[in-house]
Amino acid sequence: MADKIFVGRRKNAVARVYLRNGSGKITVNDQVIEKYFPIKDHRDNLLLPFVATETLGKYDVFANTNGGGISGQSDAIRLGISRALEEINGDFRVPLKSEGLLKRDPRMVERKKYGQKKARKRFQFSKR
Secondary structure, X not given: OOOOOEEEEEOOEEEXXXXXXXXXXXXXXXXXXXXXXXXXXXXXXXXXXXXXXXXXXXXXXEEEEEOOOHHHHHHHHHHHHHHHHHHHOHHHHHHHHHOOOOOXXXXXXXXXXXXXXXXXXXXXXXXX
């Protein structure tokens, strides 16, 4: 199973995920998960596919990620893990799909428009 790479994306973040039978050790960019994602919500977000399929602690995860911020990266790794679990066992598709873990989140940052401060924020209007 370690020879297959699964890709997850979110915003501008891209994650390449390898899954291997093991004890539940998660490594992101050659760092322990607690060091790479110090915020607990991001770590819990990563573990959602394992919780949904009741396979917590059965697989070791090796992920390489770049681009975007830590929130996008954790979501990208989550999608990669979900795709890997589905490939391992087809029966996992139903719980993963019902949790919405197999769908790539299509939301992206809206572009800044000319003559404006940001995408939607305008410069202050002055009547006089």
